[in-house]
Amino acid sequence: MGKSDEKYVQAPLGMKDIFPEERLLWIEMENAAREEFEIAGYHEIRTPVFEDTRLFVRSIGEATDIVEKEMYTFGDSAGTSITLRPENTASVMRAYLQYELYKTKKFQKFYYIGSMFRKERPQAGRLRQFHQMGIEAIGSNDPLLDVETIKVATRVYDRLGLGGYVVKINTIGCEKCRPGYREVLKNELSKHKDELCELCQARIDRNVFRVLDCKNKKCKEIRKNVPNTEDHTCNDCLEHFKIVKGAFKDINLEYTLDPHLVRGLDYYTKTVYEITHSAMGARDTICAGGRYDNLISDIGGPPTGAVGFAAGMEASMIALLKTRKENQESKPDTSPLAPDVYIVSIGDESRNYCFKLLNQLRQGGIKVDMDYECRTAKAQMKVANKLDSRFTIIMGTDEIEKGVIKLKNMHTGDEDFSEDTDKIIEIVKGNN
């Protein structure tokens, strides 16, 4: 079969397979996240991978690129429009609302880890099916929670040994002061419209805040003379932000104030933040989040303060791999995928005997495998070596007749005989 064969099918664009070796890193990252999340009192919620399309349109915002052109939207047989989740926050809020969790316990903490879907052109660390892990603290306006969520994210990275990340924070105001600032920005920038890059000219009407983080030189020049976010933020938001900054100091967490930091999703209010990593290059955000006090009311619930983040797992992994490579971390002596024992069967007549032994050893908790290709003893030994098996058991007619098991230590080359399977299990387990 060739790649031109009409039967040949490959994974759709932007979809990736993760094989056992790479999966080890995923497990490591997931475990680090789970442990830190649980330590901070966040518990896992698993929401459906698809939702009613309206949920995302209302929460993320109609005019965002995600909703306009990046969602995987289908009609089901009943004619309702469903969409593969492009992010998880909306779903968590929907669940909070749907089960009226606020009635029994207003304040709740959740975390999630899972696949998200966005139909965009894939590139480094960005796929159409990608993975995010994140936390949400729902039901409180406490600024301390803004900082808590950031601290939890950094603890996950610290646990993984990812150094060199930068925490950036900003406030984007609330529904009271944000519209006013939007108008001021529009007016100011319109005066220099001709000097702005083509993209920013469009952004003035579309999403004026985006001009603030444009990388174009001229745009950077122009916005220097534009009033700052904080000048147009209401007292409420300023006070909130002040407490946030103070809390950073209290727990010795470093941050960079980035007045140009904006968010692309409509639901953010007040504090927004990003964690970036230099190993990434052009697109350096590995984690982003903020407060979204209006999201729940936007989808029909009571006014409810909430804050959280989403970390891109592929992006985080690229950063992690790069720093590990730079630090030249030594590889473990034994492969985590290696079996403890590989059974070499000599002669077809011994195979059933070996299969029985294999199952006895597995019953005893030993990671053990054998040859299923009826290969020569030499070939089986090679496989054992390749798998990095610590032991081999060599069984031929001699051993079976004598009623013994021949155990070979692959590191030392020593061979031992034993009549007792339990003794074998003991030896293997004692040699970790």
Add this chain to the structure above:
RNA sequence: GUGGGUGUAGCUCAGCUGGUUAGAGCACCAGGUUGUGGUCCUGGGGGUCGGGGGUUCGAAUCCCCUCACUCACCCCA
């Protein structure tokens, strides 16, 4: 959606301005060692040179189309 780059063996890649049966390293398989790995030696299998069309006596090489992958932009994690 826009722009650039790349498609030759399972993997990483050679293959000069078109010239005989398309190569290397690694990996794989077998033998050397008739029941024993990691080193070494010997041999072997595997490619319609992404696909289609064109130019030519002759195309992996030049031209066109197409597909795939990849990087960047937009946007976002």
